[in-house]
Amino acid sequence: MPQQSILVADDDALLVGLLTHRLSAKGYAVSSAGDGAAAIDAVREQRPDLIVLDAMMPVMDGFEALRRIKGDPDLSETPVVMLTALKQEADVVGALELGAEDYLIKPFMPEELLSRIGRILKKDARP
Numbered sequence: 001m002p003q004q005s006i007l008v009a010d011d012d013a014l015l016v017g018l019l020t021h022r023l024s025a026k027g028y029a030v031s032s033a034g035d036g037a038a039a040i041d042a043v044r045e046q047r048p049d050l051i052v053l054d055a056m057m058p059v060m061d062g063f064e065a066l067r068r069i070k071g072d073p074d075l076s077e078t079p080v081v082m083l084t085a086l087k088q089e090a091d092v093v094g095a096l097e098l099g100a101e102d103y104l105i106k107p108f109m110p111e112e113l114l115s116r117i118g119r120i121l122k123k124d125a126r127p
Contacts, residue, residue, distance in 0.1 A: 003027065004027075004028055004029070004050070004121055005029040005030070005031065005046065005047075006028045006031075006049065006050050006051070006052060006117065007030075007031050007033060007039065007043060007046065007050075007051045007052070008030060008031070008033075008052045009032070009033045009034075009038070009042075009052065009053045009054060009057065009062065009065065010032070010053075010054040010057065010083070011034050011054065013034075016034075018110070019052065019110075019113075020032065022110050022114060023114070023117075026118075028117075031046055031048065034057070034058075035057045035058045035059035035060060036059055036065035037059045037060045037065075039051070039053065039057075039060075040065055040068055043075055043078060044074075044075065047078075048078065049121060050079045050080075050081065050120060051069070051079070051080045052081050052113070052117070053065060053082055053083065053084075053100075054082075054083060055084035055085075055086045055091065055095070056084060056085065056086065063094065066095060066099065069099075070098055070099035079101040079120045080099065080100045081102045081113070081116060081117060081120065082100045082102070082103045083104050083106065083113065084104075085105065085106040086105075087105045092105075101120050102116050102120065
C-alpha cells in the first residue's frame with residue numbers, strides 16, 4: 001500500500017515543523033504550504049490524501065482556499081481538516097458547511113489531531 005500523503009497549509013513555521021515531525025513519525029508523507037494560494041497549487045500538483053488547513057494565512061485565507069478546493073470537481077473529494085485559532089460558532093459551522101471534514105481549534109492536542117486524521121483516512125480508504 002502506498003504511503004498516504006498530507007499537505008499542511010499554515011504560515012506558522014514552528015507549527016508546520018511540529019506537524020511534519022509528528023505526521024512523518026506516523027508514516028505519512030508530509031508537504032507544506034505557507035499560504036492559501038500556495039496550498040491550492042500544492043493540492044493540484046501533489047494530490048494529497050488529506051489537507052490540514054489553517055484559516056488565517058496571507059495571500060488567501062483558509063476559508064477561501066477551502067471554498068476553491070471543494071468547488072473544484074478534480075479536488076473536491078480531498079478531505080480537509082481545519083486547524084485554526086478561530087473558534088466562533090460561525091467559523092466552525094461555516095467551514096463544515098463549505099465541506100471541511102473536521103475542525104480543531106488551536107491550541108490543540110497533537111495526538112487528537114493524529115487520531116482524527118487516521119479516522120478520516122481510514123474511512124476514505126474503504127471501498
